[in-house]
Amino acid sequence: MKIMKFGGTSVGRPERMAQVAQLITADNEPKIVVLSALSGTTNALVEISNALAAYKRDEAKQLIDKLEAHYHAFVKDLVKQDASVAKATAIVHEHFEFLNIILKISFSDALNKDILAQGELLSTKLFCVFLAEIGIDHALLPALEFMSIDMNDEPQVPVISAKLKDALAQHAGKSLFITQGYICRNARGEVDNLKRGGSDYSASLIAAAVQASVCEIWTDIDGMHNNDPRVCKKTVPVEQLSFEEAAELAYFGAKILHPASIWPAQHYNVPVKLLNTMEPAAKGTLIVEEAGSTGVKAVAAKDGIYAINIRSSRMLLAYGFLRKIFEVFEKYRTSIDMITTSEVAVSVTIDNATHLAEILKELEPFGTVEVEDNQTIVSVVGNEIAETKDVLMKLFDSLKDIPVRMVSYGGSRHNVSLLLPSAHKTTTLQALNSGLFGLE
Numbered sequence: 001m002k003i004m005k006f007g008g009t010s011v012g013r014p015e016r017m018a019q020v021a022q023l024i025t026a027d028n029e030p031k032i033v034v035l036s037a038l039s040g041t042t043n044a045l046v047e048i049s050n051a052l053a054a055y056k057r058d059e060a061k062q063l064i065d066k067l068e069a070h071y072h073a074f075v076k077d078l079v080k081q082d083a084s085v086a087k088a089t090a091i092v093h094e095h096f097e098f099l100n101i102i103l104k105i106s107f108s109d110a111l112n113k114d115i116l117a118q119g120e121l122l123s124t125k126l127f128c129v130f131l132a133e134i135g136i137d138h139a140l141l142p143a144l145e146f147m148s149i150d151m152n153d154e155p156q157v158p159v160i161s162a163k164l165k166d167a168l169a170q171h172a173g174k175s176l177f178i179t180q181g182y183i184c185r186n187a188r189g190e191v192d193n194l195k196r197g198g199s200d201y202s203a204s205l206i207a208a209a210v211q212a213s214v215c216e217i218w219t220d221i222d223g224m225h226n227n228d229p230r231v232c233k234k235t236v237p238v239e240q241l242s243f244e245e246a247a248e249l250a251y252f253g254a255k256i257l258h259p260a261s262i263w264p265a266q267h268y269n270v271p272v273k274l275l276n277t278m279e280p281a282a283k284g285t286l287i288v289e290e291a292g293s294t295g296v297k298a299v300a301a302k303d304g305i306y307a308i309n310i311r312s313s314r315m316l317l318a319y320g321f322l323r324k325i326f327e328v329f330e331k332y333r334t335s336i337d338m339i340t341t342s343e344v345a346v347s348v349t350i351d352n353a354t355h356l357a358e359i360l361k362e363l364e365p366f367g368t369v370e371v372e373d374n375q376t377i378v379s380v381v382g383n384e385i386a387e388t389k390d391v392l393m394k395l396f397d398s399l400k401d402i403p404v405r406m407v408s409y410g411g412s413r414h415n416v417s418l419l420l421p422s423a424h425k426t427t428t429l430q431a432l433n434s435g436l437f438g439l440e
């Protein structure tokens with residue numbers, strides 16, 4: 001069985017949905033197709049939720065109406081036969097009626113999750129109407145019946161696997177299944193989600209749960225590129241990455257794949273392929289256990305980083321000091337990305353400033369604490385990169401004019417990370433593109 005996941009832009013227009021239908025019927029292997037919401041929908045639902053949370057009902061109503069109009073126009077171009085139009089229109093009505101009812105209920109976190117779930121419910125149901133119209137046999141597998149997270153909001157593959165097998169068993173004889181990405185049930189049985197961009201994670205969890213032959217992630221770019229295509233003129237797709245390389249790249253900013261989606265595939269050893277809906281014949285990127293080659297593969301950047309520097313001539317010599325510092329971050333469930341230390345100071349970076357004020361207050365007794373915001377982590381990734389000496393030479397040579405604030409090297413053999421002010425990101429990525437890859 002294989003898993004094929006299509007992102008928002010791949011289903012965002014009626015003609016794209018038609019293309020997806022072609023791609024999923026190109027071979028006879030049984031498959032589970034995971035869909036995101038139509039592009040723009042989840043953002044719109046977030047806006048609706050925010051308006052409701054702020055008691056701006058009129059604004060929420062306007063946003064709901066605007067989104068509903070978008071869906072009616074979508075349906076008009078998606079299906080042709082009267083019966084299909086009626087069916088699709090009824091689906092749109094049903095979900096927007098739900099949103100309109102929500103307008104009258106007092107807002108809560110659980111309700112917020114219900115609102116956010118509408119996008120994937122709509123995209124999958126409409127896609128199924130389209131498949132039925134063009135005569136493609138299939139079954140809709142409601143993700144809320146099998147995708148679950150535990151009390152710590154963590155998905156457990158064995159649990160998902162058991163539920164998914166039950167769901168599949170209800171459709172004997174079928175070999176094409178459509179399901180929602182992103183949405184799940186939490187430990188309280190409520191509708192929940194796997195966080196923004198979570199459809200990739202859904203696909204990888206499902207792939208692990210059924211021990212799929214491959215987990216294909218279809219987007220609108222031909223694989224993971226060696227550098228950010230929005231910043232550098234010339235970038236090239238990377239043909240093969242190891243799970244570890246891919247995890248570093250996804251975590252440190254390569255937008256193409258949700259970082260959490262690596263572990264299920266890696267743990268259950270399911271190859272992941274990143275493919276392009278607009279160019280299905282392109283090779284894309286294959287992610288497997290083996291790296292394929294050594295040396296530098298790609299560069300990624302992650303913005304919105306805070307650097308926290310703690311200086312103390314007295315404390316740093318003492319053992320247990322780092323533990324005490326880490327405990328503060330642990331207490332506020334804030335994860336640390338980069339760390340550098342010297343004899344008198346330690347610097348760490350975080351990307352989540354929700355509890356920054358409390359963290360800073362609790363760090364005060366340890367020494368002088370300084371924070372800098374608007375920082376960017378630039379991560380250079382490649383199998384055994386740390387052992388490839390000319391890479392390091394070229395790397396630091398390329399950075400001559402960049403005020404690098406932190407360097408992390410040696411934590412993993414596949415990664416060198418740099419921290420710099422975000423204002424220098426563009427020049428850094430461009431300098432590395434020419435310095436490391438010989439590209440413009």
Ligand code: ASP
Pocket residue numbers: 007008036037042043119181182195196197198199200
């Ligand atoms: N629709 C969700 C989002 O926009 C999940 C996804 O597309 O992966 O975040």
Ligand code: MG
Pocket residue numbers: 007197200256
């Ligand atoms: Mg995505």
